[in-house]
Amino acid sequence: MLNLSVLLEDTVREDPDRTALVFGDLRLSYAFVDTIASQVANLLAARGIGRGDKVALACPNLPYFPFVYFGILKAGATVVPLNVLLMGREIAYHLDDSGAKALFCFEGTPELPLGERGRAGFAEAAAAEHFIVLPATPLATESELGETLWAAIDGMPGTFETVQAAPDDTAVILYTSGTTGRPKGAELSHANMVMNAMVTDEMHPRRDRDVYLAALPLFHSFGQTVVMNAGFRRRATLVLTPRFEPVEALRLMGREEVTLFAGVPTMYWAMLSAVNAGTAQPPSSLTTALSGGSALPVEVLKGFSAAFGVDILEGYGLSETSPVASFNQLGRPAKPGSIGTPVWGVEMRLVDPGWNTVGTAGEVGEIAVRGHNIMKGYHNRPEATAEVVRDGWFRTGDLARRDEDGYYFIVDRAKDMIIRGGFNVYPREIEEVLMTHPAVSLAAVVGVAHESHGEEIKAYVIRQPGAALTEDELVGWCREAMAAFKYPRIVEFRDTLPMTATGKILKRELR
Structure with a gap:
């Protein structure tokens, strides 16, 4: 038997008084987190919710998140974490699609x-029966939105006999972003999630006192596994920040002596920009920097390493792979621009549209992954599961090449590839070149409809502060730097780019 809550419970047995969470001036021990989680489990059991039931959680990076997450797991139920930017009708869809019986929801703020x-x-969802408010005011027992957590767990015992789950029971349902069609729920088992946390934890050196900055949303697979679950296994202290802001994040990292930061490329770009602008200082305590979520521009990687004295280790994964599938790993040289090699117990290969393995080094194919990290399938969607899983292999939709040493390099998302006049053009390659221009800070390249070429290449660019570069000048520079079928004919300068709650650039809004 195996329950993902073991990541918390083992640490509580070994080191109950160690600080688990830091939030503002609040410092909470592992024993305290476990006590509240046990009260949540008792509450669910009292409401008739247990093994096999689904419970949704909509909450930013606040102490409530691990309280409720591990409480749901202890009760034997399945956690359905929801993106905090969802609107009412989208929340109703997720509740109905997952069949969630309860929703724990942060009360919110004016913003x-x-x-x-x-x-x-x-109110719109059909099956959900219980709505529990996580109040914005600490320990508040009343809310105009309904029953609060503190009122609901009042009098509940602080211990709970954790429900023994089978390794293949569903621990978490993570909803994919739904770029094509409606979001699908990837069912991840207790074994998927425990193994991924363990493998992630083992990849990085331990210190007497590890401190992680939890800036990635915990509702997302990257933050959940790499920061919270692996951090809890390691007995690390998690410094919670509900909303990433580069100057504040760097200040927190300095104050709390953060040793590990995990983020998406736009977070690294923002922190590097803040340091270069003189508005923040790199923290001296940082020893491990991990990147994932999307491809990290090599120029950002080089700049960060020079300014912070720490090399960023890049990895790769998806919600459907729990999420970590590959990483630049200790004991092997890291290669800039590479997502590394498959993690322990995981295989990767490159395939063509017919699932045939792509053979030669340097040839581009779609990444397929097999191992302990592959989801059980999409919740109630056997046809969608069959489209992407065959013989245990999951095809990711990401195009990559592999070098002679077995390192993988993301070329692009299959769906982001531009076909211009019959030529395949990979936006990531153009973005990398654009960012070598001294006046370019960040770039996103997309294909836009074109009468004769099918698609034309367009670049959205954020300039370096004070740069006077014009659109025509940049197009002219690109013409000299890239093949004729590749360079962007259209450039649009922006002050910001649209991003998801997890910091990924939303290319579908730019097309």
Whole structure:
């Protein structure tokens, strides 16, 4: 038997007084987190919710998140984490699609009225029976939105006999972003999630006191596994920040002596920009920097290493792979621009559209992954599962090449590839070149419809502060730097680019 909550419970047995969470001036021990999680489990059991039931959680990076997450797991139920930017009707869809019986929802703030949206979604959903408010005011027992967590767990015992789950029971349902069609729920088992946390934890050197900055949203697979679950296994201290802001993040890292930071490329770009602008200092305590979520521009990697004195280790994975599939690993040289090699117990290969293995080094194919990290399937979608899983192999939709040493290099998302006049053009390659221009800070390249070529190449660019570069000048520079079928004919300067809650650039909004 195996329950993902073992990551918390083992640490509590070994080191109950160690600080688990830091939030503002609040410092909470592992024993405290376990006590509240046990009260949540008792609450669910009292409401008739247990093994096999689904419970949704909509909450930013606050102490509530691990309290409720591990409480749901202890009760034997399945956690359905929800993106905090979802609107009411989208929350209703996720509740209905997962069959969630309860929703724990943060009350929200004027900037993020999550509680109102959650209440509206709950009212619209067919099956959900219980709505529990996670109040914005600490320990508040009343909310105009409904029953609060503190009122609900009042009098509940602080211990709980954790439900013994089978390794293949579903621990978490993570919803994919739904770029094509409606979001699908990837069912991840207790074995998937425990193994991924263990393998992730073993990849990085331990210190007497590890401190992680939890800036990645915990509702997302990257933050959940690499920061919270692997961090709890390691007995690390998690410094929670509900919203990533580069100057504040660097200040926190300095104050709390953060040793490990995991982020997406836009976070590294923002922190590097802040340091280069003189508005923040690199923290001296940082020893491990991990990147994933999308391809990291090599120029950002080089700049960060020079400014912070720490090399960023890049990895790769998806919600469907729990998420970590490959990484630049200790004991092997890291290669800039590479997502490394498959992690322990995981295989990767490159395939063509007919699932045939692509053979030669340097040839581009779609990444397929097999191992302990592959999801059980998409919740209630056998046809969608069959499209992407065959003989245990999951095809990712990401195009890559592999070098002679077995390192993988992401070329692009298959769906982001531009076909211009019959030529395949990979936006990532153009973005990398654009970012070598001294006046370019960040770039995103997309294909836009064109009458004769099918698609034309367009670059959205954020300039370096004070740069006077014009669109025509940049197009002219690109013409000299790239093949005729590759260079962007259209350039649009922006001050910001649209991003998801996890910091990925939203290319579908730029097309």
